[in-house]
Amino acid sequence: MADILSRCIHFLKEQRIASADELPVAQRVLFDVSPIRNAGPWVQCNGQRLLQFSSNDYLGLSVHPEVRAAAAEAAAEYGIGAPMGARPLTGTCELHLELERQIAEFKATESALTFATGAAAMMGVVAAVARPGDLLIMDQLAHASLVCGGKISGATMRMFRHNDPESLERILARADPAQPKLIIVDGVYSMNGDIAPLAEICELKQRYSARLLVDDAHGHGVCGTHGRGAAEMLGVEDRIDIHAGTFSKAFGTSGGFIAADDAVTFFVRSVAPTLLFTKAASACVTMATLKSLELVRNGEDRRAKLWDNARLLQGRLRQAGFNIGQTETPITPISFAGNQALFLADILRRKYNIYVSPVLYPAVRRGAAILRVIPTAMHQPEDLNYLVDCLQAAVADHQAATAAGTGALSTGT
């Protein structure tokens, strides 16, 4: 008889993440503890001093003294977990409502709704607004949480080619004009660092009477003069029906949000399973997010430093011959053949004290692992130069180890 758990048992044998000889390195790189101090840029981890290049803490707000003080104040007042319930039961506090008012003001929408995580916001909003019979048209690289929401909704899902308005239009043109349609894209793509062509997508959604949801988890705080994301950068904020985001990147805390018309947020608040059936965000995290929202809104200097660092790093990497694709943001994906990124991350950590993460299957296509490097506002130019020099040295180390038939394990420092 077939056993549903047999796929767990076969997972290792099928070598889905890495081959048997790569597995010790994969386990070390993927599952060892990572630095808890995210911003750094130099952080202490496992008795080692490491240069952090793998954090989404773009503006360094996770360790900002005012954000820490806000969380500490709320923790002293209310304890760690409070409020101890789901939002519609005993889980809504004045801080949630204040954050929702301030997000609505920030995004210039009628209202906003916050969730305990970004993934809960994405899954919840898609699962709430769509029904069987509706059509969800998603960019093929849209975040997994949006795809999960689509699956929960039971709506029909079609994927269009990444950032390709013509591919989107083909699907829209073939669809039944009477069928309710929602186009779903990321603002900034988390693995490639490129930005959705939102102006063209807005034109299409209007032409075909569809609605548009933009998950700008990586754009908020980073893109646009005021940090309102890719939509601000591209001048299309008022053409988007549902804005969504997370506090787990540039805001340096955790939680997620949607911002839209009152009717939409009221409906999602009433039916989203990821809001109704889970504990609300704690008061101390919410208080911290209120402070970091203020810092994001007044964060021109930090944003300028972040973009200067991104330009400097990406220029030097390109000059050194690395392939960083079509990134348009600080997200810097460096492509290597096969699983080389895994070995380079291992060497960089162990020999050069640099913490970067490889992104492997299933987050990217199998055999197309990347090193995903993120400069932040906290890095100094010498940190960026050190990374490029060490990356070149690590590539040479790996080539030498491969030629010697010892693999990267021999770097053992």
Ligand SMILES: Cc1ncc(COP(=O)(O)O)c(C=O)c1O
């Ligand atoms: C595009 C995008 N959407 C949603 C999420 C989920 O956000 P969170 O980590 O806050 O749950 C992420 C984070 O990985 C993301 O990159």
